[in-house]
Every structure is written in C-alpha cells, then in structure tokens.
Amino acid sequence: MRAVRSLLWLAVVGGYAVLPWLAPSLTYQLTIVLALGLAALAVSLMLQAGLISFGHALFYAAGAYAAAYLGRLTGAHVVITLLLSSLSAALLALIAGLLIVRYRGIFFAMLNLALSMVAYTLLLKLYNVTGGSDGLVVSATGVAGYAMGPTGLADLLFYLALAAAVLAAWFVRVYLRSPAGWALGAIQDREIRVEYLGVSARRVLLVAYVLSGGLAGLGGAIAGIAVGHVAPDSAYWTTSAGFVVMAVLGGGGDVFGAFAGAALYEMLSVFAAQYLSSSWELLLGVIIFVIVRFAPSGLWGFYDGLWRRMAAGER
Amino acid sequence: MSAPLLEARGVDLHFGGVQAAKDVNLQIFPGEFFFIIGQNGAGKSTFLNICTGYLKPQRGEILFQGRPITGLAPRAITRAGIARAFQHPQLFMQRSVRDNLRFAVAAHGTGFWRPWRALDDPHFDAPARRLLQLCDLERVAAQPAAKVAEGFRKLLDVALALALEPTLLLLDEPTSGVSSADKHGIMTTLAQALRKERVTAVFVEHDMEVVRRFADRVGVWANGQILISGPPEAVLDDPHVREFVL
C-alpha cells in the first residue's frame, strides 16, 4: 500500500513535469501554482503549531523584491537569484521571528499582519527605493551567463520551481518527522509540557518560522521572475490570507496538501476570472466557509481518508 | 547526614491577601521519598510550582545541589535535573503513548535538532521502550494518550519526566483521579521505577495509606507553612495533626 502511494506521488510529479510540453501556454500558470504552493507550505508549517499567520506575504514579497534587486545589481544567474532571495526572506524571518515567536493565537496572527502592513506601506511610499506603487521589474538571466529567450527562461524557471517544490516538500516532510518538527504539534497541544521537558518552545518555533520565511521567499522569488514584475500588493494582508486559504483548502496534514490547495485556488481564480469576474471572492468565501465548517482537514483529509478506507477494506 | 539535594530557605509568596507560602524551610536528601500532605489550599502545589520555576517567590531561596535556582525558568530548572509530574497529566493527547515517550527522550538527549533523525529512529526508540517497560505502559504503547485510562496517563506523565533522567522528581498527586483499587498498583509501579532509576522524589498526596506505606519522611502543610515534618509514623499519629489536618 505504501509503495502504491509513493508510486502515485512519482506519477503526480512526473505528470506535472510533462504538462508544459502538452500545453505550453500553461507554463506560466503552472509555475505560479508552484510558487503559491511554496508560500502555502510555509503557512501550513506554522499551522502545524496551531499558529495562523496573516502576514506571510511579507516574506513572499521580500523574496520577490530581493529577486528584483539581485537581477538589477548583477544580472545574476537565476538559480543564485532564487537561493539568495530565499535566504534574504529567511533572514528577515529570523529578525521578525525573534519578536513574533513570543506570541500565540490571535496575537501571532495580528503581529504578522502588522509587520506585513508596515512592509506594504514602506514598499508603497519609499518610491526611490522600491518604485512605489509601480513596483520593480524582475529580470533574471539564464544558465551559465548567456541570455536565454523568454520561452527558454520560462521553461527553465518552471523546472527549477518544480525541483525546488519537490525538494522543499521532501525536506519539510523529513523535518516534521524529526523531534524539532514533531515539537510543533506538541507545542500546539501542550506547550507547558514541552517547556517542562527542557525544550524551548520559542526556539522550536523560531527555527520553523525561519524555514517558513525562506520557503515563502522562495515562492515569491519564483513568482516575481515568472511575472517579471513585483508590486507592493504582494505584501498586502489579503495576499497573506490567500496563502492561509490555500493551506486550509489543502489541509494542514501533509506537505502535498499545500500544493494541492494552491492548485485548486489558482484554478478557481482563473476559472472565476473568466466566467464570474465580479463574484470570484464570493465563490471563494463560500468554498472556504464550507471547508472550515464541514471538512476541516481539507483536500488532504479527503484523500487520506480515501486511502484509509481502502486499507481497511483490504484487511 | 549527606548534603541536601534540594533546600528551601525562608520562601514567601502571597497572591493579593492569600499567603501561599510562608517562611518555608525544607531540606530534601538524596534518595528519599518525601511526602507533602495537608488540606486543599494549604500551599502544597504552590510549593512544587515554586521549586520548578512556574511561580517566583517574593522572598527566600531555593537551592538545588547547593546552587541557587530561585527564579529560573521552568526549562532551565528542568535542564538542571528537576523534573515534574502534574496533577492533571500534561501529555500530547493526540499522539501515541510511545511517541510521547520518544519525544521526551529526544528532548533530553542529543539529536533533537537533527532533521534527518526521525522520531522513530532507534536512537530515540530504544530508551523509550525501556521506559514503557519500566512504567508498565507496554500494553497501551500504540494508543493515543487521549484514549487510554487515567491511570495510564498518570504513569505516562511520570515516564515523560523519567525520560529526562532527573536527579529529583516532583509529583503532584500521582494517584488522584484513579480508582482506589488501582491506586496501590500505580504507586507500587512508580515507587519501583523511581528506586530503580535512583531518583529522589517529593510527592503531594492525599491518601494517608499511601503515605504510610511509601514515605520516608512526611511534611504537613497548612496556610502555606510547614507545621511539622518527620518520619510518617511520628507525624501521622501526632494528635494535633490528626485533629486539625487530616
């Protein structure tokens, strides 16, 4: 059974990898789904500890703006740009995290929100540095110094994003099974016991927060390069809320849930933009409400439940 | 007599008008089982909370192995070698009994921060197995803590503390909430485990039969003070204690 599931994952990743061949016009959308999925993964990592961040757009935007600067300064290689952008976001998360991991529940949500709104306002107002509401152009050059055509870069970016997503998902999965990752759930359940086992809950959360910031930043950098442009809106709180929605749609249970959630979210938004431009948020609101109310474990819970039932049937 | 393991010197704590600890002076010696008894609200749990850093005394000092630990955070005190079990077991309820213990083992030993070492790694699992056996929890190892009987939860709560290889263990009513039929079984398992691990222990206990059977020394608390302390026979048969405290 386990082998079947692993094979299925391979098939999903493989299938995703060939999609741009089958439908080249979708490459951009497919890349964006991966970028959003990374941000949703970042949010669902904190959800493991029962903490909802309404401010992860801060790190997403940080990654995208960092990519813009790196592209400007050096015309850096796209891989290096992605790595450095993700690191910048992680560094920002380290600084913010020193304050934020002291808070739980609503205060955690609100402080993240406040920080991201400070960033949003600064991005909007510091015109000379950030380009104000116009934002910045994000440019990246291809492999080994020579420039690639736009399609070549788009394809390259897609496969880089896919590799990054698979790697990130694998790492988060491994991390969540290690004591420091398991501790996140333990903190949600009984923080007092965690402390009485001699473990610093704040340090556990800080490590997760930095990892989470790095993942969101990576997503932001990928999206920034894919779009070729970044604007302050990427730091606005509704962007953060979108990540939360993706994480919840997918269900916090497993790393793939975040990507499934991102895919569903993006599909809904593309569909809605086409057919019900003025009521997309209404539809999304209804869907979120129904999921929170009736299926709190999200897509992943549905999928996992299916497997469990099959496993039970076998016996 | 050897040097005390834990020593309280003139500890005072009041909340508003309530005196929860009043000039508490106490020495706990290596290897002994010290039992704190007294009525509800006498300040028994408060004393444990002070010793483990959950509450800070307004005056006085707590020394552990001769070093002051007054006002340190619970985590630092735990790291120094004082573990505790709670009146209401503080467990990771959705997780299996075994995973609870593996996590406690990981918290204490090396490898906590290594992402490549999963919680079910033998490095964590082997000590956890030993503790399951020691605390008679093997039967329920695979069940979530939320699903097992209160007696097992009490034992697991102590087992989590023992995973830290403490020098001193503070147990707040380890048999409360358990049927009187199971009480002695649980206490016997606990006492054996503690003796085997050479852990000194301070208990808060209401059941005088348990106290009589397991205590090396007893202290009687009233209004935040120690009224009297000494060997169980002497203390429990003291007419004053019998009349006013029990």
Place this chain on the structure above:
Amino acid sequence: MTAIAGPLLSATINGVTYGATLFLVAVGLSLIFGVLRVLNVAHGSFYALGAFTAASAWLLISALGWPPLCIYPALVISALVVGVAVGPVVERGLLRWTFGIEAEAARENAQLLATYAIFLMLEDAQKLIWGGQPYYSGSALRLLGITRINGIPYTNYQLLLILVAVLVLIALRILLRGTKMGKFVLAVAEDPEVSSAMGIPVARIYTVAFTVGAILAALGGALASPTIGVNTGIGSEMIVLSFAVVAIAGLGQIEGAAVAALVIGVGHSIAVFFFPALSSVIPYATMLLVLVFKPYGLFAAAQVRRI
C-alpha cells in the same frame, strides 16, 4: 503662534476626527471580542457596508428632493439597518457553530477563517450591489458650516463626529454598567459558563453584542462616508486599522480603545505633516511597539494559566 504650533494644532484636530471614526469601528470589534471571544475579520466589511448604505441614502435623498439636512438622521438609520440586517444573520447563521469547538486553538483558527470567508463574501456583495465606482457624498460635509480655529477652517461636521464618538463612549458605559442587559453582557464576557448556570441567556447576549458591534462599525462607516470616497477596499483597510487599535488597547477594552484610537489618529495626522510618506506606518508601528513591551496591550491584564 510659532510656526510649528499652528500645523500641530491643526493636525491634532484632524487626528481627533480620524480617531473618532477609528474608535467607533474598533470599539465594536473590541465588544465582539470581549463577549464572544471572536476576532471578527469581517468587521471591516460592516464598516464598508455602513459607508455604502449611507452614500446610497444621500443619493436617494437628493433624488427625492428631500431637504439635505435629512442626511444626518439617514446616516444613523443606515448604520442601524446594516447592523440589524447583517449582525444576527452572521452571528447566528455563520458563527454559532464555532462556539462548540472545545480546543481553544482550533476554535480561534476556525473563527479566523470563517470570518475571513464572510469578509470575502461581503466584499463581493458590495461590488454586486454598488458596482466598482467610488461614491462621493462630500456635500453633507459642508451643510453644517465651518468653524475657524486660529484662522484654519474646520467643517463643523468634523467636530460633530468627535461629539458622536464621545456620546457613544458614554452611552456604552451607561448601558453596560447601568442596565440589566449591560450587566448580563459583562457577566457573559467574564465567564459564559457561570453566566449560563446563573440563568443568563448567553446565546441571546452573544447575538445582541455582535449586533451592537456591527452597528458601531457601520456607524463608523456611515459617518465617515461624507469625508472619504466610498470605494471597495475601504473595508479591508479598516479591519487592519481597527485590529491595531484593539491590540494596542488590549482585546475587549472599551475605554482603552478610545485612548488607542486617539493616539493613532493624532499620531497619524502629525506624521502627515512632518513625514507624509511614513504616516500610514504609524498605526502598525505603534501596535508593534506596544506589543513588544505590553504583550496583551496597554490596558489588559495578562492571563495566568492554571496547571
């Protein structure tokens, strides 16, 4: 008057006006949190609905040829209509189920997400009803005339806004402390279980508190509508601002919300004069600064967990 004092006074008066609107919205949010323990993400939408309804009321009054002064009662009526129409439906229909979730973290998270979902629905409802274009009803602003302070003109409407906020604060105090219903509300805020055991109709108190909170948000929107361009997006901005006010004051604090709203309002307006680029950072920066030193806000006491 020195060169600095003039603008400073002017900034203070503008700030107090801005603070008055903030207070009305934030005190509603705080009331809802204090009684129901729900952080209502949809609260900004109530503000926006109030503003849109008031703008429509102005259009209606103009179209019917009624005397323009009718707008003032119409603003209040708009707020009442929005609060009474939306509040009970949201609380009873969409939030009540969350109160049964036992684990605190799971409940808080479900409530954050459910109210966010409601926020999204109400955002689109605004677009469907009022379309995408902004509404200006600024003429209501000038009907009451102008007062000059140190030669600088202020609309009397601004001053009226401050008066309304003060009246609301006083009224809330009297209603909460002086009436039976108010005492019930305070008791439920203190401990719903004990209140229920004492025979207080907790479910009804929840609905009443939520509705009053919604009315206050809508009142803030209705009263602000002549001073702003009523547009989609004002709700999503207002919710974060009122969060900031409530977090600075401490969740559930009422008088504290007034102080925090004043601080933010005046701070914001002074910053507009001296560092215009950074003025919008003020609310969030203040909130961060306060929470660093007072994690539960300026006026709330820390809660001690029992173990």
